[in-house]
Amino acid sequence: MDTRQLIDGILASGKTYLEKGKQLAEEQINLPEEGPERDAKIDGLKKGALAAGGLALLLGTRSGRWLTGNALKIGSLAALGGIAYQAYKNWGGADQSARPVHQLAGPDAEARSKLLLRSMIAAAKADGHIDASEQKRIEAEIEKMGLADVDAGFLRDEIRQPLDIEALVAAVPDKEAAAEVYLLSRIIVDVQNDMEKSYLQELASKLGLKPEEVDSLESRL
Numbered sequence: 001m002d003t004r005q006l007i008d009g010i011l012a013s014g015k016t017y018l019e020k021g022k023q024l025a026e027e028q029i030n031l032p033e034e035g036p037e038r039d040a041k042i043d044g045l046k047k048g049a050l051a052a053g054g055l056a057l058l059l060g061t062r063s064g065r066w067l068t069g070n071a072l073k074i075g076s077l078a079a080l081g082g083i084a085y086q087a088y089k090n091w092g093g094a095d096q097s098a099r100p101v102h103q104l105a106g107p108d109a110e111a112r113s114k115l116l117l118r119s120m121i122a123a124a125k126a127d128g129h130i131d132a133s134e135q136k137r138i139e140a141e142i143e144k145m146g147l148a149d150v151d152a153g154f155l156r157d158e159i160r161q162p163l164d165i166e167a168l169v170a171a172v173p174d175k176e177a178a179a180e181v182y183l184l185s186r187i188i189v190d191v192q193n194d195m196e197k198s199y200l201q202e203l204a205s206k207l208g209l210k211p212e213e214v215d216s217l218e219s220r221l
Helices: 003-019 022-029 036-043 049-059 069-073 077-089 106-124 132-144 149-160 165-170 175-188 194-206 211-220
Strands: none
Touching: 003 077, 003 106, 077 175, 077 211, 106 149, 106 165, 106 175, 106 194, 132 149, 165 194, 175 194, 175 211
Protein backbone atom coordinates (compact mmCIF):
# COMPACT_ATOMS: atom_id res chain seq x y z
CA MET A 1 0.00 0.00 0.00
CA ASP A 2 1.25 3.47 -0.85
CA THR A 3 0.08 4.98 2.43
CA ARG A 4 1.24 8.46 1.53
CA GLN A 5 -0.89 8.34 -1.62
CA LEU A 6 -3.89 7.23 0.42
CA ILE A 7 -3.49 10.09 2.91
CA ASP A 8 -3.03 12.54 0.04
CA GLY A 9 -6.31 11.30 -1.39
CA ILE A 10 -8.09 11.79 1.92
CA LEU A 11 -6.70 15.31 2.37
CA ALA A 12 -7.36 16.28 -1.24
CA SER A 13 -10.93 15.02 -1.15
CA GLY A 14 -12.06 17.73 1.24
CA LYS A 15 -10.33 20.41 -0.81
CA THR A 16 -11.93 19.09 -3.99
CA TYR A 17 -15.40 19.17 -2.50
CA LEU A 18 -14.87 22.76 -1.39
CA GLU A 19 -13.65 23.83 -4.81
CA LYS A 20 -16.72 22.29 -6.44
CA GLY A 21 -18.93 24.48 -4.32
CA LYS A 22 -20.90 24.54 -1.13
CA GLN A 23 -23.89 22.70 -2.56
CA LEU A 24 -21.86 19.68 -3.67
CA ALA A 25 -20.00 19.65 -0.36
CA GLU A 26 -23.28 19.57 1.52
CA GLU A 27 -24.56 16.77 -0.68
CA GLN A 28 -21.46 14.74 0.07
CA ILE A 29 -21.22 15.26 3.82
CA ASN A 30 -24.85 15.29 4.93
CA LEU A 31 -24.96 11.54 5.36
CA PRO A 32 -27.82 10.06 7.40
CA GLU A 33 -26.70 8.19 10.51
CA GLU A 34 -27.95 4.88 9.13
CA GLY A 35 -30.23 3.30 6.59
CA PRO A 36 -30.37 2.75 2.83
CA GLU A 37 -29.94 6.43 1.91
CA ARG A 38 -26.59 6.59 3.70
CA ASP A 39 -25.48 3.28 2.20
CA ALA A 40 -26.49 4.43 -1.28
CA LYS A 41 -24.41 7.59 -1.01
CA ILE A 42 -21.38 5.67 0.19
CA ASP A 43 -21.84 3.01 -2.50
CA GLY A 44 -21.78 5.76 -5.10
CA LEU A 45 -18.16 6.58 -4.33
CA LYS A 46 -15.58 4.99 -6.64
CA LYS A 47 -12.07 3.65 -6.16
CA GLY A 48 -8.97 5.83 -6.06
CA ALA A 49 -9.39 9.42 -4.91
CA LEU A 50 -13.11 9.07 -4.37
CA ALA A 51 -12.59 5.93 -2.33
CA ALA A 52 -10.21 7.89 -0.15
CA GLY A 53 -12.88 10.56 0.04
CA GLY A 54 -15.34 7.93 1.18
CA LEU A 55 -12.98 6.82 3.90
CA ALA A 56 -12.60 10.45 4.94
CA LEU A 57 -16.36 10.85 5.16
CA LEU A 58 -16.65 7.73 7.26
CA LEU A 59 -13.86 8.77 9.61
CA GLY A 60 -15.36 12.21 10.09
CA THR A 61 -18.19 12.91 12.46
CA ARG A 62 -21.73 12.48 11.22
CA SER A 63 -22.07 16.25 11.00
CA GLY A 64 -19.38 16.26 8.33
CA ARG A 65 -17.09 18.78 10.05
CA TRP A 66 -14.11 16.78 8.71
CA LEU A 67 -14.56 18.50 5.36
CA THR A 68 -14.41 22.00 6.77
CA GLY A 69 -11.90 24.41 8.23
CA ASN A 70 -8.20 23.66 8.39
CA ALA A 71 -8.46 20.31 6.60
CA LEU A 72 -9.38 22.14 3.42
CA LYS A 73 -6.27 24.30 3.54
CA ILE A 74 -3.90 21.34 3.60
CA GLY A 75 -4.42 19.28 0.47
CA SER A 76 -1.44 16.95 0.74
CA LEU A 77 0.91 15.23 3.16
CA ALA A 78 3.79 17.28 1.75
CA ALA A 79 1.99 20.49 2.71
CA LEU A 80 1.34 19.17 6.20
CA GLY A 81 4.94 17.98 6.57
CA GLY A 82 6.22 21.38 5.48
CA ILE A 83 4.07 23.22 8.01
CA ALA A 84 5.13 20.92 10.85
CA TYR A 85 8.79 21.11 9.86
CA GLN A 86 8.88 24.90 9.72
CA ALA A 87 7.47 25.04 13.24
CA TYR A 88 9.81 22.31 14.48
CA LYS A 89 12.96 24.06 13.21
CA ASN A 90 12.23 27.03 15.46
CA TRP A 91 11.95 24.96 18.63
CA GLY A 92 14.81 24.92 21.09
CA GLY A 93 16.99 21.83 20.71
CA ALA A 94 15.56 20.91 17.31
CA ASP A 95 17.64 18.40 15.36
CA GLN A 96 18.36 20.25 12.14
CA SER A 97 19.11 16.94 10.39
CA ALA A 98 15.55 15.72 10.96
CA ARG A 99 13.46 15.29 7.83
CA PRO A 100 9.71 15.82 7.30
CA VAL A 101 7.58 13.01 5.90
CA HIS A 102 7.69 14.25 2.30
CA GLN A 103 11.50 14.18 2.28
CA LEU A 104 11.73 10.57 3.42
CA ALA A 105 12.07 7.68 1.00
CA GLY A 106 11.62 3.91 0.91
CA PRO A 107 10.77 2.07 4.14
CA ASP A 108 11.24 5.22 6.23
CA ALA A 109 8.62 7.06 4.20
CA GLU A 110 6.14 4.19 4.43
CA ALA A 111 6.68 3.78 8.19
CA ARG A 112 6.07 7.50 8.83
CA SER A 113 3.03 7.53 6.56
CA LYS A 114 1.52 4.54 8.35
CA LEU A 115 2.12 6.25 11.68
CA LEU A 116 0.28 9.32 10.41
CA LEU A 117 -2.59 7.23 9.08
CA ARG A 118 -2.84 5.60 12.50
CA SER A 119 -2.98 9.06 14.08
CA MET A 120 -5.85 10.03 11.76
CA ILE A 121 -7.84 6.93 12.70
CA ALA A 122 -7.11 7.44 16.40
CA ALA A 123 -8.27 11.05 16.23
CA ALA A 124 -11.46 9.94 14.49
CA LYS A 125 -12.18 7.65 17.45
CA ALA A 126 -11.78 10.45 20.00
CA ASP A 127 -15.49 11.29 20.14
CA GLY A 128 -16.41 7.62 20.53
CA HIS A 129 -18.72 7.52 17.50
CA ILE A 130 -17.09 4.64 15.63
CA ASP A 131 -19.26 1.83 16.99
CA ALA A 132 -19.71 -1.69 15.58
CA SER A 133 -22.15 -0.45 12.94
CA GLU A 134 -19.77 2.29 11.77
CA GLN A 135 -16.90 -0.18 11.66
CA LYS A 136 -18.85 -2.41 9.29
CA ARG A 137 -19.52 0.50 6.96
CA ILE A 138 -15.88 1.55 7.01
CA GLU A 139 -14.77 -2.00 6.27
CA ALA A 140 -17.20 -2.16 3.36
CA GLU A 141 -15.62 1.01 1.97
CA ILE A 142 -12.15 -0.47 2.37
CA GLU A 143 -13.25 -3.43 0.25
CA LYS A 144 -14.07 -1.07 -2.61
CA MET A 145 -10.58 0.42 -2.58
CA GLY A 146 -9.07 -2.68 -4.16
CA LEU A 147 -6.18 -2.90 -1.70
CA ALA A 148 -4.01 -5.96 -1.24
CA ASP A 149 -5.16 -8.23 1.58
CA VAL A 150 -2.30 -7.23 3.86
CA ASP A 151 -3.00 -3.51 3.36
CA ALA A 152 -6.75 -3.84 3.81
CA GLY A 153 -6.01 -5.88 6.92
CA PHE A 154 -3.85 -3.08 8.32
CA LEU A 155 -6.68 -0.58 7.94
CA ARG A 156 -9.27 -2.92 9.41
CA ASP A 157 -7.07 -3.74 12.39
CA GLU A 158 -6.44 -0.08 13.17
CA ILE A 159 -10.12 0.77 12.96
CA ARG A 160 -11.22 -2.21 15.07
CA GLN A 161 -8.73 -1.66 17.86
CA PRO A 162 -9.82 0.40 20.88
CA LEU A 163 -8.35 3.87 21.06
CA ASP A 164 -4.86 3.49 22.56
CA ILE A 165 -3.04 6.79 22.78
CA GLU A 166 -0.11 5.17 24.61
CA ALA A 167 0.55 2.74 21.74
CA LEU A 168 0.35 5.54 19.19
CA VAL A 169 2.78 7.77 21.07
CA ALA A 170 5.18 4.85 21.62
CA ALA A 171 5.50 4.52 17.84
CA VAL A 172 6.53 8.16 17.32
CA PRO A 173 10.31 8.12 16.66
CA ASP A 174 11.23 11.76 17.30
CA LYS A 175 9.89 15.23 17.95
CA GLU A 176 9.68 16.18 14.28
CA ALA A 177 7.38 13.19 13.74
CA ALA A 178 5.51 14.24 16.88
CA ALA A 179 4.81 17.62 15.27
CA GLU A 180 3.31 15.89 12.24
CA VAL A 181 1.22 13.51 14.36
CA TYR A 182 -0.17 16.42 16.38
CA LEU A 183 -0.87 18.55 13.34
CA LEU A 184 -2.69 15.80 11.44
CA SER A 185 -4.68 14.92 14.56
CA ARG A 186 -5.56 18.59 15.00
CA ILE A 187 -7.01 18.65 11.50
CA ILE A 188 -9.27 15.71 12.27
CA VAL A 189 -10.60 16.63 15.71
CA ASP A 190 -13.30 19.17 16.48
CA VAL A 191 -12.04 21.32 19.34
CA GLN A 192 -15.62 22.36 20.07
CA ASN A 193 -16.25 18.78 21.18
CA ASP A 194 -15.06 18.31 24.77
CA MET A 195 -14.02 14.68 24.29
CA GLU A 196 -12.00 15.47 21.19
CA LYS A 197 -10.42 18.56 22.72
CA SER A 198 -9.35 16.50 25.75
CA TYR A 199 -7.88 13.86 23.46
CA LEU A 200 -5.83 16.47 21.61
CA GLN A 201 -4.54 17.96 24.86
CA GLU A 202 -3.58 14.52 26.18
CA LEU A 203 -1.89 13.67 22.88
CA ALA A 204 0.22 16.84 22.98
CA SER A 205 1.26 16.12 26.55
CA LYS A 206 2.22 12.51 25.88
CA LEU A 207 4.11 13.53 22.74
CA GLY A 208 6.21 15.83 24.93
CA LEU A 209 5.11 18.98 23.13
CA LYS A 210 5.45 22.14 25.23
CA PRO A 211 2.56 24.64 25.26
CA GLU A 212 4.57 27.11 23.21
CA GLU A 213 5.35 24.39 20.65
CA VAL A 214 1.68 23.52 20.35
CA ASP A 215 0.91 27.22 19.93
CA SER A 216 3.44 27.45 17.10
CA LEU A 217 1.76 24.57 15.27
CA GLU A 218 -1.69 26.04 15.83
CA SER A 219 -0.60 29.45 14.58
CA ARG A 220 0.66 27.97 11.32
CA LEU A 221 -2.81 26.63 10.63
